[in-house]
Amino acid sequence: MKKLLSVLFVMGLSFLLVACGDSSDEKEKDTSKEETETEEIKKEEPAEVTDDGKELYEVGQTTVVERVTGIKYEVTPTKFEVLTDYNGKNIEEYLSGSIDADRILVITYTVKNIGEKELQPSHDTVIHFDDRENYSGFPMEFRDREKADEMLASGEEIELEQYYTDRIDTKDEFLGAFDFEEEGETWYRYSVSDEAKASLDNTEEDENSEDSTSDNSTENKEAIEFGETATVEKFNGAKFEVTIDNFEISNGNELVVDYTIKNVGETKMIPGSDALLYLGTEEDKGKTMLLTDYEEAEEPLDPGEEMKLQHTYASDDLDENKAYILRAATNDLGDGETKFKTK
Incomplete structure (x- = not known):
């Protein structure tokens, strides 16, 4: 009888130890899961927070954009260039009546789809380009629109370029937003380098140069009548x-x-x-x-x-x-x- 009780006691103790071990494993799994989830939503700290609460990131930083449509992606601007020639064309071909201070501004960035839905870069990753005064933003153009139109599946990554034209003599930086005016709106700042500034002509422009653009410039063209x-x-x-x-x-x-x-x-x-x-x-x-x-x-x-x-x-x-x-x-x-x- 004593032997039987001893055997039962040992079996019960073994069962208890196994149960505790399973519980410990489950806790470890749960903890691991929590760490993974925490890692997924971890974002880099912004380079700057403005007085009005805008979070500004800079080139090289990775952020996560979540759109109201369920699209979710990581984005990393890798390069900001200030150019007079781009994609085989000079500034005059991009901006008729341009002045010496006008440049082609190019942002190179990578996008990784980390959501469950497919995304279309030409629709979901358009950059709205502007400055601190307005935060309004004009959509930039894609260098390769066909490439940007291709659907990006979950887990896939792509590198793209977008460009815009503006003068650089009156600004030291520009701002660009992903998911503009939506819940996932994410702003980056792009500084104009000293080298780009030095490329400006040192000679003073004629006092009327800003107003003496060519006859086919925007300022000299008549607006289209309403309804035409x-x-x-x-x-x-x-x-x-x-x-x-x-x-x-x-x-x-x-x-x-x-x-x-x-x-x-x-x-x-x-x-x-x-x-x-x-x-x-x-x-x-x-x-x-x-x-x-x-x-x-x-x-x-x-x-x-x-x-x-x-x-x-x-x-x-x-x-x-x-x-x-x-x-x-x-x-x-x-x-x-x-x-x-x-x-």
């Missing part, structure tokens, strides 16, 4: 007609702009990136306006097809008596921006 149609041609091959159908300010602070575009080019275009309009005046190049149906605007538009788009904008600074100007997307081929009257 104009053709916009861009470096990425997009060519389309634009007609402003409606421009209405209501309640003193709400603006609605309705317009029609028609693809008159030979290739497909993406209205949501190719045919945006910007609100401004003759003196002010304008602010970005929201599209009411962004998903529709991201649908490719075949040659010959038309699409109606609508922008909205809200601000207490809106004035029904002001002569506003709408500008078609920048970097148009040969003619700079295309301006439209609103009255």
